[in-house]
Amino acid sequence: MNLVIDWGNSSLKTGWFDGTLLADTGRYESSESFLTDLRKRQPEFPHPEQVLVSSTSRSADEIRSLLTGLSSSIGVLDGQTPVPLQKDYDTPHTLGTDRVAAAVGAIALFPGQACLVFDLGTCLTADLVDHTAVFRGGLISPGLRMRFRAMHEQTARLPLVDVPEKWPDLTAKNTRHAMQSGVVNGMAFEMNGIIDAYRHDWPDLAVLVCGGDAPVFESRLKQPIFAVPELVLVGLNRILRYNVENLHADKPGTIY
Secondary structure, eight states, rough: OOOEEOOOSSEEEEEEEETTTEEEEEEEHHHHHHHHHHHHHTTTSSSOOEEEEEESSHHHHHHHHTTTSSSSEEEEEOOTTTOOEEEOOOOGGEEEEEEEEHHHHHHHHSSSEEEEEEEEESSSEEEEOOOTSSSEEEEEEOOHHHHHHHHHHHHSSSOOOOSSSOOOOSSSSSHHHHHHHHHHHHHHHHHHHHHHHHHHOOTTTTEESSSSSHHHGGGOSSOOEEOTTTTTHHHHHHHIIIIIIITTTOTOOOOO
């Protein structure tokens, strides 16, 4: 099987694929905990044939060093990696690999259809891929917990609050609830406004939502939407297969 890894700021997420079938997923706090778990699960999950890693926080050299022994073929997604979409972006070399992978995952699931991809992680991103597989660009704004931290750190008296257990009322009755209401309702209004704006020009738009905070908002976004928690992993696997099968068919042992 092939292995793809989405290595974020706080954890790494793994996806084992048998062809296009996602066979298993995992979430780990460090590369050490992942490798320890992998050793325990062998021979259920032997060394993968191919590995592709996307990271927003680590260099390619560091990734290969930390994953030494995992596979003889470890690829690290960057701005030079061939991908099955065109980038209509002024600075394609600065385009985050997580955004690219999510966009590729969207067109893999909805070929020939324009897609709006929300990724709710450390930051909120909203990216448009058109029906011809062209990445048109998008936006980046603070994520859910970043907004809570900003209010606490940039003021003298506002406390640090967390995501409420239930959806907050607009007319909150105390400071903590008012902060929760402002952040959570504000993000929902923000995303629904983005959906409305795009659907005005793209009526058949597919809206996909992924990322760790996606479950908070899924029921509050204007339908229809598609919650795809493993969208980045699906995209990484599509990129891996694209390189192995299409670009380097004469070199099946490598993806770079």
